[in-house]
Amino acid sequence: MTSKKSLPVRIILCAAGGCLLLVGLLASLNVLTRLPFTGTLQTWSYALEDAGSWWRAAIMLLGLTMIAVVLNNVDRKAADGNALNSKLVRRPIKRMFPLFLLPTFAAFCIGFLYPFVKGLFLSFTKFKLTRDWKWSGFANYKDIFTDEGFRHAFWYTAVFTLVSLVVINVFAFAVAYALTRGIKGSNVFRTVFFMPNLIGGIVLGYIWSTIFEGILIHFDTSLVLESKFGFWGLVILMAWQQIGYMMIIYIAGIQSVPEDIIEAAKIDGASAWKTLWHVTIPNVMPSITICTFLTLTNSFKLFDQNIALTGGRPFDGEIHTTEMLALNIYRALYETKSSRGPGQAKAVVFFILVAVISIVQLSSTRKKEVQQ
């Protein structure tokens, strides 16, 4: 579309797009009206901040699209030898790409990119309402690292994640392995094991809390009286919910292990155990990668089940003994009436933690995958 345009035009377009993006962003963060503008500019900035959020979103998207269009039109051949380098194929793709890209891109911006930028920004401020902030630098971050409740929640989450990671994956793999041996009614079992996954977290939390309370009452105690009940209750709940899902992934993995390798192992006289350990497991490493990634992030981010099952109780002074990170953040956002900034800072730290842990995990299990 603009592939013939000259360099200056591209630069101007790009700069204009950048400006639009910046203006939209500043307006959305309610920074625009605090800049020392006068006259028309000031009127405009107030108008923009008062306009509906759709206007600001549209401006930002327009800016982003402009940049994207210009960058995409830098005409160069793909280095990959397999790429389609014929102009006849490339040109229509290039011409139509916004149509294909825009919906997902817009959803990504609205659902992730923009909230993330705004959240990051707000973590450096003091605020009750997001449009009403006061800059406070790193004060929020200083606060949270001296927060005992937050530190406890971090370790509690780490331990919980480790335990549930092992429990869920071992059981899921065992069930998957059993259900690929060709026993009668495998499909029924698969369906039944998968079903818990279809129930929402909050509902599950309340259902299981009723079950646990019903049992514990016979021992004259309760889920909210001892933290160990809350911990193992949560592990059981998560295992019950997640094993079926992971099982499906493992079944797919096990079924794709080539028959001939298994047969070769059998002919060579390998025992069932050796076949499992040295043939099947290395071949389902991609499934293991996915499943560990999913259980790791799911457990780390766990919120619904946590709030519904124990809500962090029992308490130990300032510390809520069964409170995981997400719940701690949620509480921090509402607990301190004078500012929600510390809660926001916790959320940013939380994001970085989850991102780092999952990237490390992905790259380390990937290395163990074998090529078939």
Place this chain on the structure above:
Amino acid sequence: MKKLLAILLVLSIVFAFGACAGKSGTETPTDAPKPANTATGKVYYLNFKPEADQAWQDLAKTYTEQTGVEVKVVTAASGEYDNTLAAEMDKDAAPTMFQIGNQGAVETWGEYALDLSDTDFVKELTTSDFNLYDGDKLVSVGYCYEAFGIIVNKALLEQAGHSLDEITNFDSLKAVADDIHARAAELGFDAFTSAGLDGSSSWRFSGHLINMPLFYEFRDDGVKEQPAEIKGTYMDNYKAIWDLYITDSATTGAALASATGDQAEAEFGEGKAVFYQNGTWEYANLTDNFNMNPEDITMIPIYCGVDGEEKAGLCCGTENCWAVNANAKQEDIDATLAFMTWVVTSDEGTTMMAEQFGPCPFKNAKTPENVFFAAANDYTAKGNYVVTWAFNWEPAVDDYRAAVVDAMTKYSAGQGEWDEVVKAAVDGWATLYAKDHAE
């Protein structure tokens, strides 16, 4: 085949667009197509009482039918008002009318509330006793008042061979309750309903029952505004009455941790217990849902063993105060004030208010049928002192109560000491107050 695939892909994009547009449309109701009369403004009321939700929805509908003004009523889940309000106030279409019911809320939301002093609505008030101020600014207007105490089933009390006249202080209450509890199997009912500590019930104790030690401490010390810390002078009295609740009842120990408010209500409604600590708002439930005879029920003060409590009355006050969002559009503010005035002056409005909220401090208010208010007035007429709602000063209400409830749960199950409850109530107050006021 490829053509089919292409068509499918294009269709999916179209749907994706549709889905995006549809989804975001619900998120920002302001941008939805507006009715023709945009200039009249709209009312958005964030209701505080789940039990009054249906009545508000009906009233809003009536108002819209009569005037054409759009009234949206949203009710926050029980115990979630603060969180819901914080989330809603951040939206483009923030509530125009909401609750600021206690001192803590004034500090959080006061700056966003319109000064109601000079509005026509305020001229309808008969008293300013229930209003909340931030300095000179009239932040919110108490639109009803309530009373709580111990609801008594007089018929059962007589069946057990006792009468109301016997009960004048903690000792006599305990004597009657102990006697009924001892003979529970023979009588077929117990003294107290379950003192459940599930979230649906625990506010009766972490909010209302704890009012007793707070009220007496503040009265002794002449405290007139939210204090930074409390001493816990009367925490032993709190323990006395709590022990009575959890001893002279069918539900005891760890079972209290998960006992609900519905359970206690049903126990009282079905005649399985004589005493039930709750408030005037229970009247409709008891007489309508459980068909209790209004003549059989009354309310007595909560006695906890404080000197001179023979002259105590019911605990009267309110958490029901309306505030108007100062940042709303002018036409929405006007519409909201007009709606509020209509609610307290029109026939439909005053009828609903009397039914749902009891006596309201407005010139046109109707007298409610509620016998509990009659009891409250009787005590006042006899010259007894009114126990005011000191618990409205609890700092960071939800967190404060959660900690107290947690300690009470452990104590009641025999797995914790009473000292923990005192710690949660006294130290917790100071900690949370400091957090609320951190600069």
